[in-house]
Amino acid sequence: xxxxxxxxxxxxxxxxxxxxxxxxxxxxxxxxxGVSTSGTRGVAxxxxxxxxxLARAHPAGVVELHLQSPDGQNRLSLELLRELSASPAAHPxxxxxxxxxxxxxxxxGADLNQIxxxxxxxxxxxxxxxxxxxxxxxxxxVPFVAAIAGYCLGGGLDLALACRARVCAPAAYLGHHGAKxxxxxxxxxxxxxxxxxxxxxxIEHLLAAQGWSAQAALAxxxxxxxxxxxxLISLASRI
Numbered sequence: 001x002x003x004x005x006x007x008x009x010x011x012x013x014x015x016x017x018x019x020x021x022x023x024x025x026x027x028x029x030x031x032x033x034g035v036s037t038s039g040t041r042g043v044a045x046x047x048x049x050x051x052x053x054l055a056r057a058h059p060a061g062v063v064e065l066h067l068q069s070p071d072g073q074n075r076l077s078l079e080l081l082r083e084l085s086a087s088p089a090a091h092p093x094x095x096x097x098x099x100x101x102x103x104x105x106x107x108x109g110a111d112l113n114q115i116x117x118x119x120x121x122x123x124x125x126x127x128x129x130x131x132x133x134x135x136x137x138x139x140x141x142v143p144f145v146a147a148i149a150g151y152c153l154g155g156g157l158d159l160a161l162a163c164r165a166r167v168c169a170p171a172a173y174l175g176h177h178g179a180k181x182x183x184x185x186x187x188x189x190x191x192x193x194x195x196x197x198x199x200x201x202x203i204e205h206l207l208a209a210q211g212w213s214a215q216a217a218l219a220x221x222x223x224x225x226x227x228x229x230x231x232l233i234s235l236a237s238r239i
Contacts, residue, residue, distance in 0.1 A: 048111065051075055053083055061095030062237045063087070067107060074107040076155045078126055081133035084159075088142045097144045098236045099163060103229060106146070106172070109154025112181065127186035130155075134162040134187050147236040148172045149229050153211075158187035161196070166222065167236050168214045169229040174222060175211025197221055 051069040058064055065087060067074040087097055101107055118126070137144050143164035146152075152160055152174045160166050160174070168174070176185050176193075184190065184206075194202040197220050204210065217223045227235050 048073070048075060050077055051080055051107075053080065055087075055091065058098075058233070058237060060237070061093060062098060063091050063094040063096070064098045064100055064233065067099070067101045072102050073105050074101050074156070075111045076107055076109060076159065078129055078133070081130055081159070085133040085136040085140075087144075088140050094142055096237065097140075097142060098233065099144060099146045099159065100233070101149065101152075103169075103171075104150040105156075106148040106150060106152040107156025107159060108151055109156045109158070112183075115183070123186075130187045134158060138162040138164075138192075145236045145239065147232040148174065148223070149232060154178060154185055155187055158185055158189040158192075161189055161192040162187075165224050165236075165239050167225045167227060167232060167239060168217065168223050169232060170214050170226055171229075172214045172217070172223075172226075173211055174217050175209070176206055177209040177211065179207055179209040 049070045051067050051074045054066040054068055056064040056066060065084060067080075069075065084099070088094065091097075099106075115123075137159075144162070146160035146163040146166045148160060148166060148168040149172055150169075152168075152172060154176060157174055157176055176189060178185055190202075190206065193206070196202075197205075201220065205212075212220060212222060214223070214226045218226050224239055225235055
């Protein structure tokens with residue numbers, strides 16, 4: 001049984017309502033993008049305020065990279081991914097980076113209404129740009145660890161999968177639900193997920209738009225540990 005965090009899914013996320021429209025080329029036959037592109041050419045400027053990164057220093061060279069947005073959903077943009085992937089250069093003394101969100105959401109991934117406004121060539125370019133950013137995070141000599149509380153969906157899960165390790169709180173929920181909307185994640189989740197849990201299980205989850213509760217994710221090998229929310233930073237700092 002999947003445990004959904006109290007209060008229901010965030011609206012407009014992959015687990016919530018579908019966008020009002022979808023451009024040709026973002027369905028099953030077109031390139032996919034796992035990015036929110038507010039302010040990007042070809043996308044209307046309207047939308048929620050962007051997610052920002054707040055860097056917090058912890059002992060022993062640990063730097064927390066905290067995702068924060070006015071609505072708490074922490075939608076991801078290409079600019080944000082570039083900032084995260086450049087963290088080793090911005091914090092040369094860091095020995096570990098911790099990615100955190102809030103108790104309700106780690107990240108709901110892309111803003112699907114903005115994704116729906118992309119044309120196919122723009123979606124293809126942005127998907128590949130996002131992949132390069134997450135590849136840089138995965139290959140970083142300074143490890144990234146995702147400390148997940150609440151929802152971790154779509155592009156947010158792609159981000160977590162690019163990290164060296166993942167820990168989560170008991171109420172966390174992880175999933176790729178794009179198949180319900182005719183979308184496929186575009187940031188490397190289709191490649192990294194099978195490496196963790198095997199091709200058969202990954203295909204089942206992606207095509208059936210299934211997700212994981214914290215304990216299910218632990219049993220599947222998707223996360224390394226589950227602990228109380230108050231202990232996430234401590235555990236992620238030493239796992």
